[in-house]
Amino acid sequence: MANKLRFIPLGGLSEIGRNMTLFEYGKNILIVDVGVMFPEADMLGIDLVIPNFEYLRDKKDWVRGIVITHGHEDHTGALPYLLEEINAPIYSTRLVLALVERKLREYFGKRYRASLNEINGGDVIKVGPFTVHPVPLSHSIPDSMALAIDTPVGRIIHSGDFKIDFTPISGDAPDLTGIASLAAEGVLALFSDSTGAERAGFTPSEKTIEPAFDKIMREAPGRVIVASFASLLSRLQLMIDISQRYNRKVAIAGRSMSQNFESARKLGYLKVPKGAHVRLETANKLPATQVTMMVTGSQGQPEAALARMAAGTHRDITLRKNDTVVISSNPIPGNEEEVARMINQLVDRVHEVVYPPLAHVHVSGHASQEEMKLLISLVRPRFFVPVHGERRHLHFHARLAESMGIAKDHIFEVQNGDILEIGPAGCKVVDKTPGGYVFVDGTGVGDIGPKVLREREALAKGGFVTVFIPVHKHSRQLAGSPRIVTRGVVYSEQAEEVLKGAEDAVQTALKRSKHTKSALENNAKDALSRYFYKTTRRQPLVVPVVVEMEH
């Protein structure tokens, strides 16, 4: 299948996160984004989820370049893991490169080496047989862009993450003219962000939340503490601007937010008037009505600043009765319980807690249906591929495209790992490569699979019971009493009685057992499972171990 264009999504389809796409032509691969996904509730003990790089392993020298559309973790976070395996130049905007460089230096330490190449809207970049035209679009971090990519079979457009914000607080307004003029020459395929496809209408501009914050800063009887995403630089800019108006200084708590603040200020992405920003220690000494604090932890993450403040365990910040706390985000699905728990703690500690929908203090960074339609209408692609989103988002985005007159057989709802061949005459899924989850747990990448997760799930539900069965090496007769250990099954005060019963149950079973290792283990396991279910209706994970003694 050489000399045909192939689209190979390795992440971001039927899920939120770990966005990664390959475009392949002949023996040339262009990679767009290399993101991580944060684990879902049932991925027990997992730190991160990354794309499966299997497809690239025998094609490492095909990779001509990696283009990053913007600086969020779900588009950059798996770069270190990929760069462990391949080496290729990275192209992106100035802000993204600064964030990526920090990430790579942290991960690789002395091993750091990377080819970072700045690109900007209006540039034309040759990457192997591909010509990339970056086009600024708005999102919740500055320097986000869509990509028009000229390939030997025609021009394609990838939206990146986007919304159409005509009045962004920081970063450029979307370059719709750029999109339109690139599209005028005809676009073979559009790959477009589906995250907001359930939402009717038009996502409000970042500017629309200003009145709510103006009122809060004006009326608050003490400090205003605003929690938001660490990467949401426009929110940070807005807080700096409004704080100036009411003579408040802005202090920042939370490592990731402080780092982003410093990088963005240094590069000029944040406009910080002299004296507008103070250190936390300074803020703690100012009169309360002169202080705004920007903090991490808007998702209720127990280790982040706001959750610690709510629990009264933050090292540097103690909440006060006249503080106003604003949670300037919506809970990401799966975080609702933690956010609610944090709010429940906050209401007792401060003057007021404000969060959506109590006030208009957050807007999404993703396009709603009318913006999606606007992009489709400007691009008028021959083929349409919804990307970035859970299955239902891709589905609704495809229906939107259909409603605008794109024929159903020109719309491709593909899966991670599908290899979609694209030509002027049509598209077809021609092959499949592994597209599933690769889990990162500690230093292990990919060594945790479904089996280990199922064990953790069983352990979470019912704890475990192990029984050590000492036997004589040759006769396999018992060489002592079986010894039972449990954790997570019963409360220790009752444990003694329960364990005594369990030991009796095992002894009885072993007496009747054949004296092979597997028979002893199976009988012990059955006896213990039955015993615990009968006495407690619980189902701990039972692990029998026959130990052969030398004597």
Next chain:
Amino acid sequence: MANKLRFIPLGGLSEIGRNMTLFEYGKNILIVDVGVMFPEADMLGIDLVIPNFEYLRDKKDWVRGIVITHGHEDHTGALPYLLEEINAPIYSTRLVLALVERKLREYFGKRYRASLNEINGGDVIKVGPFTVHPVPLSHSIPDSMALAIDTPVGRIIHSGDFKIDFTPISGDAPDLTGIASLAAEGVLALFSDSTGAERAGFTPSEKTIEPAFDKIMREAPGRVIVASFASLLSRLQLMIDISQRYNRKVAIAGRSMSQNFESARKLGYLKVPKGAHVRLETANKLPATQVTMMVTGSQGQPEAALARMAAGTHRDITLRKNDTVVISSNPIPGNEEEVARMINQLVDRVHEVVYPPLAHVHVSGHASQEEMKLLISLVRPRFFVPVHGERRHLHFHARLAESMGIAKDHIFEVQNGDILEIGPAGCKVVDKTPGGYVFVDGTGVGDIGPKVLREREALAKGGFVTVFIPVHKHSRQLAGSPRIVTRGVVYSEQAEEVLKGAEDAVQTALKRSKHTKSALENNAKDALSRYFYKTTRRQPLVVPVVVEMEH
């Protein structure tokens, strides 16, 4: 403190669920509601959470009666556990008694015995020194009521769960006149449902969702499958009514919904025209456009009907490409991920999936802020106690009452277990009784505490490592090689190598150890913890076991 009125909440305050309240005067206790709570995400392996009955244990003969305000599990579900310990007459409406009787017969089997006493709006019931006036209010199940209770110190009103629905689909409209006339004589204290206190405005009537369903039933190209709460009888009635209009027969899937349907129909709470309801097997043979199915599982519960259908594992119902599926509920906080996962599966299997906010197919059963104000305005209580809701709901409800002119020191935001003494001159928390969670896991009630949960949490995150160390009984010298077992830590293919390293680490540590049992255990534990953290950055639960051999 005899001859004073005491309000003792044992559940439902700073949480959603396990509502239970005691009113005590002298040696007389009236119990209002005895509910369960469903476990939160971090209550691993727990089946149910019930109130702590400790306070009642030495006052069993003080209990004059139990009044149930309506038939939901969070108001009735812990009755079996309470009736294991005390015996008292139960008072409620006809529907509630039918549901309660079924529950008690299921739980107690042959041991069943209960004094069930029907009461109705307008009745006046003497229970010890208390006189109870039930007043119908609307909620999401018929026969819900508020209670006006005359006590020796004055009249109090408890709202139960309520909304003000002037056009309910089934059940009575709220008896605001009844509330007003009972309130006319003066009310000492109002205890009112806070669940919806974050929501501005007025909760829409059940009637308002009719147009959306009318359109769906009229236009659907095949079957209409509606998932909702099993107890939401008015939703069931609405589906029966609209289905009739479009010549659809209604079938029901899911045990709890079928049981509720049968009970409610028998008692006349559901109006089911002849032939309007068919069995599942019959529905499966009808033309698709003549079928409506009401199913359980609107919260994405993996074992309920809709999740099984979405996964393709339901025994009797196979989804078809022209089905329309309606999820007629909002996810309860904590269930968002499971609901989203189910929708992601459904979009690939059926014609259309409809859920809020895509269409107006659900309304809450709880009052919003304007309805809460309406009740306060009708009752004009001397004291106000927000009940039923998480901490923030109680907080916002208290602020609402304040905004209506109730003095701050006449509002009592109390906690489960607080003993609030109520008199015309004032209220005061005079004492505290255990109000915390009691966990039900299998047949165990209260035997799982924080320690077991912490163990389960550690196991969920990192699995376990047990090491069995055989030693000679007297010398405590090693009597064989230590034997290590792990689950949930590493994938089995890598396990061999990791385990070999772990064994070496333990051997080395034990050689250097003092030969007491505790030294051996501590050294083995430290060595293994260090080894696993160093090689994998993981922290399994490490359990060392020294076993003394007779030989």
